[in-house]
Amino acid sequence: MDTVRHNTGSLDGLSLAGPGDYYGLMKPRVMSLVVFTAMVGLICAPTSMNPFMAIASILCIAVGAGAAGALNMWYDRDIDAVMSRTKKRPLPAGKVSPSSVLAFGVVMSMVSVLGLSIAANYLAAGLLAFTIFYYFVIYTVWLKRRTPQNIVIGGAAGAFPPMIGWAAAGGGITFESLVLFVIILLWTPPHFWALALYKQGDYGKAGIPMMPNAKGAKSTRLQIFIYALVLAASCAYLATTSLGSSLYIAVAGLLNLTFIVLAFKVWRSHAGDDVMGLDEASLYKVKIGEKAARNLFAYSIIYLFALFGIIAASHLLSGFGV
Amino acid sequence: MSDPYTPEIEGYHEPTAEELVARKKRNLGIAFGLFSFVILVFLLMLYKVGVAG
Numbered sequence: 001m002d003t004v005r006h007n008t009g010s011l012d013g014l015s016l017a018g019p020g021d022y023y024g025l026m027k028p029r030v031m032s033l034v035v036f037t038a039m040v041g042l043i044c045a046p047t048s049m050n051p052f053m054a055i056a057s058i059l060c061i062a063v064g065a066g067a068a069g070a071l072n073m074w075y076d077r078d079i080d081a082v083m084s085r086t087k088k089r090p091l092p093a094g095k096v097s098p099s100s101v102l103a104f105g106v107v108m109s110m111v112s113v114l115g116l117s118i119a120a121n122y123l124a125a126g127l128l129a130f131t132i133f134y135y136f137v138i139y140t141v142w143l144k145r146r147t148p149q150n151i152v153i154g155g156a157a158g159a160f161p162p163m164i165g166w167a168a169a170g171g172g173i174t175f176e177s178l179v180l181f182v183i184i185l186l187w188t189p190p191h192f193w194a195l196a197l198y199k200q201g202d203y204g205k206a207g208i209p210m211m212p213n214a215k216g217a218k219s220t221r222l223q224i225f226i227y228a229l230v231l232a233a234s235c236a237y238l239a240t241t242s243l244g245s246s247l248y249i250a251v252a253g254l255l256n257l258t259f260i261v262l263a264f265k266v267w268r269s270h271a272g273d274d275v276m277g278l279d280e281a282s283l284y285k286v287k288i289g290e291k292a293a294r295n296l297f298a299y300s301i302i303y304l305f306a307l308f309g310i311i312a313a314s315h316l317l318s319g320f321g322v
Numbered sequence: 323m324s325d326p327y328t329p330e331i332e333g334y335h336e337p338t339a340e341e342l343v344a345r346k347k348r349n350l351g352i353a354f355g356l357f358s359f360v361i362l363v364f365l366l367m368l369y370k371v372g373v374a375g
Contacts, residue, residue, distance in 0.1 A: 014341035019351035052369060056362060111359060118366045 015097060021090040025073055025101055026066025026108075033304065034065040034161045040308040041165025041180060044243055044315045049120075049169045056119035057168040061161060064112035064128045068135040068157070070105035074098055075140050079206035085199060120168035127167055131160040145207065148214035155188030156181075162308070176241045179234065180311075186231040187304055190224045190263060194297040197221070197272035198290040217272030224296070228263035232256035235307065245314040252310060255303050262296040269293070 038061045042054055049057070073080065073091050081092035090096045109132050117125035139154030147153075159181045166177035189211075196203055196210040197217060203210040211220040235252045238244060269289030270282070278286070337345070 014335070014337050014345055015348075016341060016344045018344055018347045022348075022351065050369065053366070056366060059362075115359070115362065118363060118370075 015095075015100065017090065017096040017100070021095045022070075022104060024090050025070040025096070025104065026063075027069035027073075028066075030069060030158075031062050031065050033301075034158070035062045036305060037180075037184065037308050038062075038161040038165035038168075040312045041162030041167075041177060042169045043165075043312045044176070044180075045166045045169035045171030046174075046242075047170040053119050054169070057116060057124065057165070060112045060116035060119055061128060061164055061168070063108055064116070064132055065161070067105050067108035067112055068132045070101055070108065071132070071136040072140045074101040074105055075136070076144075077101075079145075079208065082206050083199075083202040085202055116164075116168065121170065123172065124164050124168035127160060127164045131157055131164065134160070146209070148209045148211045150209070151192045151211070152189050155185050155192075158188060159184035176238075176243050179238045179241060179243075182234050183231065183238065183307070184304070186227055186234055187300065190227045190231070190259075191297065191300040191304075193220050193224050194266060194293045194300065197266070197293040200272055212272045217270075217274075221267045221269065221271060225260075225263045225267035228256075228260050232260060238311070243311055243315060245318055247317065248310055248314040252307060255307055255310075258299065259296075259303055262292070262299055265292045266296050 035058055039058055042049065042057065073089055076086075077091040077098060080086035080089050086092065091098065091101055109129075113125050113129045113132070116128050135154070135157035139150065139157055143150040143154050162180040162184070163173065163177045166180070167173060171177065193211050196212050197220060200210060200212040200217070204213045211223065235256050239249050239252070266289070269292045270285040271289030271293040273282075273286050273289070275283055275286055
């Protein structure tokens with residue numbers, strides 16, 4: 001008698017995953033930052049774009065970023081399962097199968113690049129394709145588990161969206177779009193290292209060589225402060241381009257000053273220090289330091305939204321002669 | 323007696339009501355996604371043809 005093997009993909013039966021779980025695979029919070037910075041790039045480009053085409057382009061960039069996030073979750077499912085921050089993600093939680101996530105990521109990547117090539121142009125589509133490739137292959141597969149500089153080099157993937165938005169509007173690749181790229185590139189290390197200072201146990205458990213567990217908390221705190229200074233310098237440099245205005249200088253100056261103060265507090269703190277064998281007073285200092293790191297991490301998110309918000313606002317206001 | 327011409331299915335899992343509901347939701351999600359993509363491409367083409375014309 002003939003025997004047919006019924007392949008459900010899993011011996012436990014059909015998946016219980018719903019569309020919401022697939023949406024969760026796209027890292028919605030990261031996607032919101034990508035959408036916002038891409039939109040700023042699109043608004044600030046010297047060439048204007050039809051609103052419908054602009055919305056379609058932003059949608060494609062968002063889907064592309066989400067697809068890269070899904071591919072990252074597919075590859076990192078082993079380490080996500082051991083970190084408290086990521087163990088509730090759809091894959092380690094067992095809601096979706098790895099093959100479904102891989103298929104979802106690949107299909108969404110192709111759809112987003114194809115969509116952007118139709119909605120905008122081949123340059124923007126090419127940049128989006130390169131960003132997905134960079135985030136997945138260069139950062140996730142190659143660097144993340146090998147070097148403590150993973151965030152520094154991998155941060156470029158998150159820095160491309162304003163360039164893609166700028167290119168989508170037909171502005172090509174210009175000096176201004178490169179400075180926007182550099183700002184996010186320099187923002188990424190202090191942002192992630194602040195998180196790593198109070199979550200280094202998590203990263204250590206997963207075997208990821210983040211800066212605090214690879215080079216020590218003291219070195220990381222100093223580097224955070226240095227990056228905060230260089231970031232402020234790159235923001236000052238943007239003021240010399242066509243995107244600079246007195247409104248931008250005032251707001252960006254205030255934002256960077258606060259960033260530097262918070263980074264200084266982290267540098268002078270004991271955040272991330274080894275707590276083994278410490279007395280109560282020293283333990284308290286570490287706790288205070290971790291609070292400073294948490295403050296910097298939370299502020300860095302507000303900082304980026306506010307900075308890019310003011311870049312777009314001052315550009316739009318300059319159109320009205322303000 | 324079983325029908326000799328009907329193959330016996332090995333490892334078949336009878337879907338539960340919960341699994342069927344989840345599958346229906348996924349199917350609707352895929353249908354909505356594909357439909358939206360087709361409409362988006364269609365509208366973009368209409369716009370581009372309009373601009374070129």
